[in-house]
Amino acid sequence: MYEQLTRLPLFQGATKEQIVELIEKLPLHFVKLKAGETAVSHGDRCSHVRFIVSGSLDVTRPTPGGDQRYNIAAPAVLGPEFLFGASNVYPFDAIAGSDGCGLLLLTKRHFLTMLESNRIFMFNILNMLSTLAQRAPTPTSINYPPVAHAAPPDAGPSND
Numbered sequence: 001m002y003e004q005l006t007r008l009p010l011f012q013g014a015t016k017e018q019i020v021e022l023i024e025k026l027p028l029h030f031v032k033l034k035a036g037e038t039a040v041s042h043g044d045r046c047s048h049v050r051f052i053v054s055g056s057l058d059v060t061r062p063t064p065g066g067d068q069r070y071n072i073a074a075p076a077v078l079g080p081e082f083l084f085g086a087s088n089v090y091p092f093d094a095i096a097g098s099d100g101c102g103l104l105l106l107t108k109r110h111f112l113t114m115l116e117s118n119r120i121f122m123f124n125i126l127n128m129l130s131t132l133a134q135r136a137p138t139p140t141s142i143n144y145p146p147v148a149h150a151a152p153p154d155a156g157p158s159n160d
Contacts, residue, residue, distance in 0.1 A: 004053040004104070007075035010124045018118055026114060029105040033096035039078065039103060040090045046082040049111045051075075054102035061092035071097060080125065081132045083108055 005011050005019050030053075033039060039050065039057055056073040072078065072094075079090055106114070115122045 004075070004102075005051075008051055008053070008077065009075070009128060010051070010077060010121060012124060013120045014118065018120070022114060022117075025117075026106060026110045031103045031105060033101045033103065035096055035098050035100050037096045037101075039094040039096060039101060040092075042090060042093050044090050046079060046088045046090055048105045048107055049080060049083055050078040051104040051106070052078055052101060053104050055100045056097035057094040057101050058097050059092050059094045073097075074102070077128065078103075081129055083111070 005023070006014075006016075011019055033055075040046075042062065052072060052074045054074050056071050057078065059068075059070050059072060061068045078094060079092075082088055082090055115125060
């Protein structure tokens with residue numbers, strides 16, 4: 001398992017001892033999907049970080065202009081940007097590719113424990129999320145919740 005984790009961007013720069021300690025401390029769950037099996041469905045709640053450690057996932061994301069289709073191959077993380085924030089649901093379907101897919105799952109709570117335990121992991125996820133945010137659609141196309149605006153300061157008495 002150590003070799004699989006070292007290939008993931010989240011663990012770049014970590015020592016073997018740090019990764020082994022992580023494996024020993026946290027409840028990692030390994031799932032092997034056969035070709036065509038569903039990893040996540042559109043609308044599923046994102047409650048775990050899903051590391052793609054082998055094979056690939058075929059992703060279909062509905063958009064107003066038609067479905068976007070792409071493949072995510074190991075080593076990768078599936079939708080880390082949906083673990084936090086206002087919307088914690090996957091906006092796509094992810095199906096194991098023709099070669100199947102190996103996923104390593106970690107709950108959000110245990111993922112936060114991991115991030116708090118090591119600055120390398122924290123910086124790596126911040127870099128990953130920042131990169132994803134920089135590729136995201138422009139803010140005008142994202143449905144942000146309304147922002148409450150403060151009332152203007154009192155202008156004082158009028159000199160009319």
